[in-house]
Amino acid sequence: MIVIVSCQKDETDTIPAYIQIDSITLNEESDPTSPLTNDNGITDAWVYVNDQLQGVYELPAKFPVLEEEVQTLRIKAGIKANGIASSRIPYPFYASYFEDVNFTPNATTTTQPVVSYLESSQFFTEDFEGIGIDLEVTAISDTTLLELVDEEGNSYGCGVLNDSLFTFEIATDELKNLPQAGAPVFLELDYKSNTQFLVGVYVNYPQSVIQKDLLWITPKQDWNKIYVNLTSTISEGINASSFKVFIGMKRDFSLTENTLSFDNLKVVY
Numbered sequence: 001m002i003v004i005v006s007c008q009k010d011e012t013d014t015i016p017a018y019i020q021i022d023s024i025t026l027n028e029e030s031d032p033t034s035p036l037t038n039d040n041g042i043t044d045a046w047v048y049v050n051d052q053l054q055g056v057y058e059l060p061a062k063f064p065v066l067e068e069e070v071q072t073l074r075i076k077a078g079i080k081a082n083g084i085a086s087s088r089i090p091y092p093f094y095a096s097y098f099e100d101v102n103f104t105p106n107a108t109t110t111t112q113p114v115v116s117y118l119e120s121s122q123f124f125t126e127d128f129e130g131i132g133i134d135l136e137v138t139a140i141s142d143t144t145l146l147e148l149v150d151e152e153g154n155s156y157g158c159g160v161l162n163d164s165l166f167t168f169e170i171a172t173d174e175l176k177n178l179p180q181a182g183a184p185v186f187l188e189l190d191y192k193s194n195t196q197f198l199v200g201v202y203v204n205y206p207q208s209v210i211q212k213d214l215l216w217i218t219p220k221q222d223w224n225k226i227y228v229n230l231t232s233t234i235s236e237g238i239n240a241s242s243f244k245v246f247i248g249m250k251r252d253f254s255l256t257e258n259t260l261s262f263d264n265l266k267v268v269y
Contacts, residue, residue, distance in 0.1 A: 015105035016064035030116035033127040033264040041225035044078025067103040092184040124267040128155035141169040156263035169248035187228040188266040195252040202244040203237040
C-alpha cells in the first residue's frame with residue numbers, strides 16, 4: 001500500500017520504470033543485541049532518487065518511478081513510532097541505503113536494501129545473553145523477573161502475575177547524559193504478552209522522582225518488535241540527574257494468569 005506518493009515529473013506520456021522492495025534487512029553486525037526473529041519492525045521504505053523524495057511505501061511494495069538511465073536510489077527504513085500506523089517516520093538511527101539503478105521504461109528492478117545503525121548511535125541494551133542483568137525489579141512490583149530459555153536456546157525475561165499478585169514492574173539502570181533539546185531517544189523492544197502493559201520513564205531529579213507514563217502496549221501472542229519514542233519526555237526533563245525506562249504490567253483478573261515476555265531491550269540515542 002502506498003502511504004505517500006510524490007512524483008517528480010508530470011508528463012502524461014512518460015512510461016515509468018518500476019522498483020520492487022519486498023523487505024528491508026537490518027545488518028546484524030551493527031545490532032548490539034541478538035535478534036529473536038527476522039522481524040525487525042521496519043514497515044516502510046522512504047524512497048529518494050537523486051535526493052528527491054519519490055514516496056513512502058508500505059512493504060512489500062512495487063511502485064513506478066518517472067526516471068530514466070542510471071540514477072542514485074536512496075532508501076531510508078521507516079517504522080511505526082509507538083506502533084501507531086498514523087505515526088510513520090524514517091527511523092533516525094538507521095543509515096540510508098544507496099544503490100545506482102538503471103531505470104528502464106516498463107522494466108522492474110528488485111532491490112534488497114540492507115541498513116545499519118549509524119556509527120554515532122549509543123545504546124543501553126539488555127538481551128539476557130550475558131552474565132548479570134542491567135534491569136531491576138522496582139519497589140512496587142509484587143513479583144520477580146524470571147529468566148527463561150526457549151527451545152532454540154534464546155534467553156529472555158518474563159513477568160508472571162497470578163493469584164493475588166497485582167503488579168509486575170522492571171526498570172533499567174540509571175541512564176545519564178541522555179541527549180536533550182529534541183535529540184531523538186528511542187526504546188526498542190521485542191515482546192509478547194497476553195495482556196496490555198505500560199512503558200514509561202522515571203525522571204530522577206536531585207530532590208524528587210517524577211513518573212511519566214508514556215504508552216500502553218496491546219497484547220501480542222507472538223513475538224513482536226516496537227519502537228517507543230522517548231524523545232519529548234527526555235528533552236522535557238531539564239535538570240534531571242538521570243532517567244530510568246520502566247516496563248509495567250497490572251493484573252487482569254479476567255485471565256487465569258498474566259504473562260509478559262520481552263527481550264532485546266535497547267535504549268538508543
